[in-house]
Amino acid sequence: MAAIPREAWEGCSVLLDINDGDRLAFFRLTPAATVKVGNRTCSLQPLVGRPFGSLFSVGPSGLVPCADAPSSRDDTTQDAADGPSQDETRDNRSLVDNNTAQNLSSDDIEAMKRDGVSGDEIVEALIANSSTFGKKTVFSQEKYKLKKQKKYAPKVLLRRPSTRSICETYFKKSPARTGFMRVDALSLLLSMANVGPYSDVLVVDMVGGLVVGAVAERLGGTGYVCSTYLGSAPSSIDIIRMYNLSSDMTTRIVQAPLSGLCSLQNSGDVSSGLNDSIQGEAQEPTAVPVENTQPSVPQPTDTAVPDEKTQSSKEQSIDIDIPEPLLDEHVNQDGNSSLDSKRDEDGSSIGPKSLKAGKAPSPERMKYWSEHGFSSLIVAAPGHDVESFVADLLPLLSYSAPFAIYHQYLQPLATCMHSLQVSKMALGLQISEPWLREYQVLPSRTHPHMQMNAFGGYILSGIRIHNGDACNGSK
């Protein structure tokens, strides 16, 4: 099977982009799943078997694939700022865009809808019946058309959930949930921690599972991602359900309390240290405490998970000044009911229900790690004073293992870096801040976006070393 499934299948997780980013939401393609677009509730069944990247419009019988794919979404006027003033001689100021400019009444439009006139045709009719349209600037014409299209001919884009799309979706719609982690910062963490096949990656993920999922995706069913946590309750990592992780990949996600890993490390006695805090594989730590039928068992993916649910358990998110919009205000009405839907049993690698993420690692694994160390470390605990537990984490790594620590604040990383410099536990220490800028590239209108995400967080990276002169133990 190909590395990346290119079509949606029954039971998979999908990301729907409605009206060009106006709304973004994750859904599971169960037979009962629906999405509400405008005031219409549409079944998601038409998506099954369709390629990711397909565009759908809303017809009388629900979602209909568009004849062709998104018609250059990129040509739409992205900026309101400079567009009109630049190349135009027509001036909007003389126009009054009141209702009298439109000759079609809302009754007319309703009648067209009843007659089965398509949304695109309604938009054309609106344009034809606008007395001011011809006098608008090209820029304003595009804007007018887009606005009417969104209202009368909404489009649904089927997207494949991946680290990129999941991270971008949360950052756009619910950034506090994922500690404001921008995709470029997440990308840097994965590179700096040398995440690749057969890695044993130790992760502190207090960003909802975004990092754990991203690492699992990169491992591709090899190696391990060990999600560790402070205290006795694991952090929620339920975002991993948004990824279409196969069963191979899901079983590579394990969870263990930091105290367990440390005591194992210190005692050198694997089984005893382990069992104190982890009760083995029989009794799993509750990775994803959501209101599921099986609350303690995270599914590889789950049904439509708008953030009203996930928002509630955001203990790890730090205070922000502006209340964040929910990931999707329009909860899929049938969301919760779809859990009892049948999984596909056609041999696809998408994990059946019985395979779980977030088990405790086996004693053999724990023993291996205590002897060889983890091959890298990623910390994403934006609300925490990282210095205090980095001192506990680093000894769990093999020598020469790289690590990367993400934070919202600079000073805690500076303090941490300084103490690592003093302790000589690490070298190649560096604090960096990614600075990402997006551009509008259009003929005669090329410039950086007028609005930017000015902040992508800070990352402290380095390499754990052995600084003693006689290091004959392998770790």
Place this chain on the structure above:
Amino acid sequence: MAAIPREAWEGCSVLLDINDGDRLAFFRLTPAATVKVGNRTCSLQPLVGRPFGSLFSVGPSGLVPCADAPSSRDDTTQDAADGPSQDETRDNRSLVDNNTAQNLSSDDIEAMKRDGVSGDEIVEALIANSSTFGKKTVFSQEKYKLKKQKKYAPKVLLRRPSTRSICETYFKKSPARTGFMRVDALSLLLSMANVGPYSDVLVVDMVGGLVVGAVAERLGGTGYVCSTYLGSAPSSIDIIRMYNLSSDMTTRIVQAPLSGLCSLQNSGDVSSGLNDSIQGEAQEPTAVPVENTQPSVPQPTDTAVPDEKTQSSKEQSIDIDIPEPLLDEHVNQDGNSSLDSKRDEDGSSIGPKSLKAGKAPSPERMKYWSEHGFSSLIVAAPGHDVESFVADLLPLLSYSAPFAIYHQYLQPLATCMHSLQVSKMALGLQISEPWLREYQVLPSRTHPHMQMNAFGGYILSGIRIHNGDACNGSK
């Protein structure tokens, strides 16, 4: 007289840019002043009466104005990074740029020089006699030509010292001297502090006088800039000598210890508070402790002041990791001797020797300020914990007076901002960081500069307010 003198005059301060920024140095146009270009010492007399912006080459008899001005210095290839690979099919790799490629020997060149062949002609001869020049890419050809020009036909550009050019020169050649203050940061300070005519600007300048000079330039001989200092010894503000400040402007620069201003403020008794620490105008505080004939008297401008002198008294500069290059390694040999040169007495507004900057303010002035407050405040004390003395400075301002505090570190400003928020002494508080980017704009080769100054400092700005409910005193 025009606001800006457009030609250099006897006795003025000039900035010489030698070989397109390779060397930048300030000089005073005294009859004896010279500049060393290559291995030739040239009198600066040919600059007198020439327009600022003029370009000079080095002829047999010294500096000679070029027939025309800089021939589009901007068309020169600024970047080595992408230039060659982009549009060229010729490939430099096959070329070996060894000495055998050049058919002119160094003896030949010496002979040409002796024969009075001009530098530009020598460069042409070198190109004509290079066996590889024709095979180089256009980019490499330009580079080759530029290199030879700098060596055999060096150019001297006469620049007018102004806030812009002085700040840029220090930032480029000796940034520690001016607290790494970039011109955009300085510009922001001046705007944020509403510096304009008839302002009474209180300044803490621990960046060598850069801020004091810039404020004086903006005041244009009106208002006052009061340079205050902690402790008993004033900070050096000798950079003001680089500005061509007129006598009107120079007399508007006064110096007073903070303790004096504060005690005046507190006691309400002008003369007593003042005289404790400031001995009036008769005995001037030593503003510019340099090895001058009159060490305690700063001159409105001074002779060539390469930084070997000024570097030594940089008590206010903070530690930096990389040793800074001096402002000008090639000290003008006759620099110190030109102090006794005659000033022009032709009625130009450039200050004669007897007018001094940095006097103590008159008791009347002090009384006025104690009653009305300063109209704004600028603090540039990069090595200091600003919070502690901002609390002393703000009460010296009139209500509604804006202030701007520059710093190299963020945390001290954050702490300061927080304490001002709590005390409710100010509103509109904001910490901002300018981010300046320069672009190369060339046909098919437009992009941001490959190297950037990634850091322009932080600025805390705000407005002093009266927060009591009954404020009937004017300040």
Place this chain on the structure above:
Amino acid sequence: MMVPLDPSSKPTSQRRIAEGDTVVVYERHDAMRAVAVRPGAVLQNRFGVFRHDDWIGRPFGCKVHSAASAGGGGARGGKGKGGGFVHLLAPTPELWTLVLSHRTQILYLADISLVVSYLELVPGCLVLESGTGSGSLTTSLARAVAPHGRVCTFDFHDQRAASAREDFERNGLTSIITVAVRDIQGQGFPEEHTGAADAVFLDLPQPWLAIPSAGTMLKQDGVLCSFSPCIEQVQRACEAMRSCFTDIRTFEILLRTYEVREGGLKGATTNEESNAVPLAQKKRKLLAAAETLDVKQNSSVMVRPCSTARGHTGYLTFARLRVHGN
């Protein structure tokens, strides 16, 4: 008067509020407005009703409360919120940029301050500007060249020029600023300024059309600036500058702002089981003890960049009129 223009006029902040003054009423950092003080007038906002008469004679920068017994007609709303207050600030070009009516895209602080510095404006200069737009930059240009200099600003749009002129009058800048209606792209600057301008500023959709005229207006070594949002405009402008100008440099300036909050991070102790690693634990306890004291100090002030910001305003291209040798 926003900029004092003669020795007898004090900086505004040193004065008391008088009839006819423009004050900036500060509600919050994102809620300010300019108000002309008129006897008998009232200001009503969400914080209450404020009588201008209460303001007169008080210093700029003072805090004023809403009238307890809301006089006049518009009392509704005022009482309910009772005890609201605002601050009355002296207008500055910086505050003006925040309160002016946006008739066009305007330039903001960072661009404005860089323009003023790079144009090397000092008192006494003559600077030409096109277009006037909303007058955001014009006001700062005026402050820079006052008291004896001049800003001649041009806009092809009749009404826009008239509104700007009103604003300048209101701010007492008419003796510094002249507003004229003129299509600079089509006609160039008026001949009367030939060779007289110290600096020229262009904010035009097709700056390259005006650049030759700008070159004619400038004194030798004078500085031109062109502001454009799109890189294509910059490319054409630079092309046009190369014949008469030198030292052509293009910049972009942004301001990154930071937010400050009080309160520390969650320590590991709050989350950690007590049977954790002894050594690390010990260290943590030490720290915790210290932190108790620390909170009383200042290290609990946390600062980080604001997450959204203006990502682009425009490119600023500066150039110097080439000096001709002889």
Place this chain on the structure above:
Amino acid sequence: MMVPLDPSSKPTSQRRIAEGDTVVVYERHDAMRAVAVRPGAVLQNRFGVFRHDDWIGRPFGCKVHSAASAGGGGARGGKGKGGGFVHLLAPTPELWTLVLSHRTQILYLADISLVVSYLELVPGCLVLESGTGSGSLTTSLARAVAPHGRVCTFDFHDQRAASAREDFERNGLTSIITVAVRDIQGQGFPEEHTGAADAVFLDLPQPWLAIPSAGTMLKQDGVLCSFSPCIEQVQRACEAMRSCFTDIRTFEILLRTYEVREGGLKGATTNEESNAVPLAQKKRKLLAAAETLDVKQNSSVMVRPCSTARGHTGYLTFARLRVHGN
């Protein structure tokens, strides 16, 4: 082996150094080099002389000292500096980017990591790259698609391709990476990959020439990336993408680095006369007392941005192959 390719091979950092391994010898953060471990060989640098034999069997990440009695021939210099040491690190794509020989301009960490994420590479993918250049990106692409995926990389330059191939061999990546000599701008990608590539990366002076071929190679919804230093290249590339691609987005990514130092700022107390304002003074004394304790803690760690940085590397334009409806 830089990337473990089968279940039996451990991540390098978990192993001990063996003959034939490549180790990254770390002298300082700006002084590293890749060294192949050969019995009997010595490494000589400014810190001394190091015997490879001393390294074998020790864990990666260990510290090794220069030989006290410098064996072999190259002893000169070693003794004088005696007692020098280096660290031996396991190679990673990130370290490789810092030590590889620059045959061309290379991509660095920030661009590389964004490319790998935005191309949505996971194990098993097929990715096409042109040009190979110095192989800086290639190595990271290989890690992302390993163990079962493939990187097919093309360079028109013979020698460059050969050198890259040597490097990939040395790093144990030959089973993942295929290097071919081909002028992609002129010939396009080989037909054998038609409709088979999950992602395509272009770093070419004229990317628009290769974009149609890239569209042919990609699977539906597959991602293309084009890297160009100049905006004109981006403009033409975007133009070329519009016919077959959607979701065209152009980014620029930079890394700002920070420097950390210990030690506080000069307080006002050190400079201030003792007869200063009493009230402020009192506050200062309180602070000073607190600071004494503070120094023992951590608030004396100061951090600020490094002043120089890479100001631009290139623009990254990503696009998705448009999916055709039916």
